[in-house]
Amino acid sequence: MKKIVFYTNQFFGQIGGEDKAYTEPQFHRGPIGNANAFSGKLEDAEIIATIICGDNYYVENMEKSKRFIKKYLDNLEFDLFIAGPAFNAGRFGIACCDVCSFIKNEYGVEAIAGLYEENPAVEIYKKNIYILRVGKSAAAIRKAVPLMAGFANKLLKGVKLGSPAEEQYYAKGKRINVFKERNGAERAVDMLLKRLNDKPFETELEISVYENIEPAAPLKDLKSAKIALCTSGGIVPLGNPDHIPAATAKTYKMYDISDKCMLREGEFESVHAGYDPVYANKDPNRIAPLDIMRKLEKEGVIGSVYSYLTTTTGNSTSVADATKMGEGIAKKFIEDGVGGVILTST
Numbered sequence: 396m397k398k399i400v401f402y403t404n405q406f407f408g409q410i411g412g413e414d415k416a417y418t419e420p421q422f423h424r425g426p427i428g429n430a431n432a433f434s435g436k437l438e439d440a441e442i443i444a445t446i447i448c449g450d451n452y453y454v455e456n457m458e459k460s461k462r463f464i465k466k467y468l469d470n471l472e473f474d475l476f477i478a479g480p481a482f483n484a485g486r487f488g489i490a491c492c493d494v495c496s497f498i499k500n501e502y503g504v505e506a507i508a509g510l511y512e513e514n515p516a517v518e519i520y521k522k523n524i525y526i527l528r529v530g531k532s533a534a535a536i537r538k539a540v541p542l543m544a545g546f547a548n549k550l551l552k553g554v555k556l557g558s559p560a561e562e563q564y565y566a567k568g569k570r571i572n573v574f575k576e577r578n579g580a581e582r583a584v585d586m587l588l589k590r591l592n593d594k595p596f597e598t599e600l601e602i603s604v605y606e607n608i609e610p611a612a613p614l615k616d617l618k619s620a621k622i623a624l625c626t627s628g629g630i631v632p633l634g635n636p637d638h639i640p641a642a643t644a645k646t647y648k649m650y651d652i653s654d655k656c657m658l659r660e661g662e663f664e665s666v667h668a669g670y671d672p673v674y675a676n677k678d679p680n681r682i683a684p685l686d687i688m689r690k691l692e693k694e695g696v697i698g699s700v701y702s703y704l705t706t707t708t709g710n711s712t713s714v715a716d717a718t719k720m721g722e723g724i725a726k727k728f729i730e731d732g733v734g735g736v737i738l739t740s741t
Contacts, residue, residue: 397440397551400468401430402478402494404487408447413671416486418449420460422467432536433477436544440551443473446494450486451671453493460490461497473504475551480509480529480539481516483711485669492520499524505550509543512565513714521565525550528563531643531711616698620734622691623701625724627709628675628682628741629667630658639708641668645716647707647724652700657686669710670741682739701733709740 405415407429426434427445434442446464453460476498478491488510495506500523509529510517517526527546529539542563549556559566575582582599589596614620631639637648652658658679665672665682680686688700705724709717728736 397474398443398472399433399437399440399475399477399547400471400473400498401426401433401442401445402476402491403428403430403445403447404453404481404484404490405447405449406487408445410447410449413668414673416449416451416671418447419452420446420448420463422446422463429536429540430477432540433544433547436541438548438552440475440547442477444471448490450484450490453490454486457493461494464494464497465501468498468502473502475547476504476506477543477547478506478508480527480536480543481514482509482529482533482535482539483511483514483531485515488514488516489519492516492524492526495524496520507543507546507550507564509539510565517565522568525567526565528565614735617735618695619698621699621701621732622688622697623703623705623728623733623736624652624683624685624688625705625736625738626683626740627707627712628670628739629665629672629708629710630663630675630679630683630704630706631666633662633664635664635666639666639706641666641708642710642712643716644708644710644712645720647705647720649703649705649727651702652685652704653702655685656689658683658704667708667710667741669708682741684737684739688737698734701728701731 405411405418409428410418423445424443425445426442427447430442430445444467448460476495478495479487481488481491491508492510495508498504498506505525507525507527509527511529511531520526525546527543529535529542546562546564556562586596586598629639629641631637631648632650639646639648660677660679663679665675665679675682683704683706685700685704691697692700707720
């Protein structure tokens with residue numbers, strides 16, 4: 396029977412939500428939380444231990460967390476490490492992949508995670524470990540678990556893996572020689588003819604395409620510039636009158652702050668589902684620092700503060716939706732003579 400160690404966060408480990416995001420790492424024998432979903436799908440293998448750690452704690456204490464994990468795993472024999480799935484959760488994704496990378500480097504044991512394609516951890520860690528393609532949110536867990544478990548079974552049995560497309564993991568940047576009945580020239584002409592005739596075809600060599608973003612020119616005179624305050628931290632008027640979603644936002648709103656010297660507790664709040672909003676609700680300026688902006692305006696460091704706070708939630712927002720919102724915001728700013736922008740996150 397092969398042995399597996401599992402990693403998850405405070406939510407899937409059944410400890411709590413954002414209020415428990417600073418939970419220090421814990422070691423438990425056997426499967427805990429979502430590890431149980433894997434148990435029935437693993438062949439000749441069992442989860443012998445589960446490590447649980449709060450998302451905030453791990454990303455803010457990576458080395459300390461890994462020392463804790465090493466303390467328990469140094470004397471434990473195991474054949475595979477599974478983390479997640481983390482879907483599009485940024486902090487959880489970073490934690491899962493960082494742990495997996497550590498395990499592979501420290502113990503020479505394969506480690507796998509499951510992430511949505513827009514999770515920032517994909518680009519950071521995909522060359523080091525196997526990251527399976529899973530859905531955007533926990534609603535996709537019913538498909539994610541069989542995919543990850545099936546891949547784990549292949550690794551444990553030593554089965555030859557197919558291509559990234561076949562196995563549904565993110566390409567690791569490695570080129571592998573394969574034999575085809577037809578030579579490369581014939582296959583290339585065949586693909587070209589299909590493309591010219593609007594027929595479906597599949598390339599054999601994907602080329603990464605990155606959008607080139609030209610940086611804006613520096614402000615010529617900050618002392619005369621109108622500066623806008625924007626945030627993806629979900630700061631909205633109390634009660635969220637425009638129903639900005641807590642995650643996967645597709646819209647933004649602009650709120651008049653022309654008569655305000657700061658954002659006050661009880662007037663504004665955070666509706667962001669990706670962090671604990673307690674401190675933001677106590678002082679919304681921690682996320683959208685209007686108080687500091689007014690101070691800079693008064694001291695003459697900047698010309699003026701734009702009359703509207705522009706806000707949305709950046710939690711799990713897709714690149715396409717973020718791009719669309721950005722274009723709309725930029726158009727409005729240009730129309731209103733905004734010279735620069737302060738964009739805050741969480």
